[in-house]
Amino acid sequence: xxxxxxxxxxxxxxxxxxxxxxVRALLGLDNDTAVIIRQLTRSEPGHPPLETVVAVVPMDGExxxxxxxxxxDQITENDLRATLLPHRPS
Numbered sequence: 001x002x003x004x005x006x007x008x009x010x011x012x013x014x015x016x017x018x019x020x021x022x023v024r025a026l027l028g029l030d031n032d033t034a035v036i037i038r039q040l041t042r043s044e045p046g047h048p049p050l051e052t053v054v055a056v057v058p059m060d061g062e063x064x065x066x067x068x069x070x071x072x073d074q075i076t077e078n079d080l081r082a083t084l085l086p087h088r089p090s
Contacts, residue, residue, distance in 0.1 A: 015073055022077045023054060027088055033058045039072045054084070064088075 020035045029035065034057040039050055050071040057063040066083050068075055 013073075019054075019072065019075060019077075019080065022080050023056065023084065026077075026081055026084055027056065029056065029058075037072060054080070 016037055019037055023029070023035045023037075024033075034055075036055040036057065037052060038055075039052050042049060042051055048069045052068045052070065052072040052075055053065060054068070055063060055065045064087075066087065068079060068083055070079075
């Protein structure tokens, strides 16, 4: 049985899938490690209205999270490289 999105909801965008694949490749993650990318709306003054959070959650070990201060559709692989690699999990 295949799971499909609920009627009226869209599945992950191709760009989000590409970002997840890039995170996996950049950090050398295995298939048992979850990669979660969420775009959040911010309402605090002085913050961008949209930010994107990247979380890496291994089956065993500590979860890691990074925040990019722009919408997910504006994030490139180079942005991920600049944000994740200096602070990658060991």
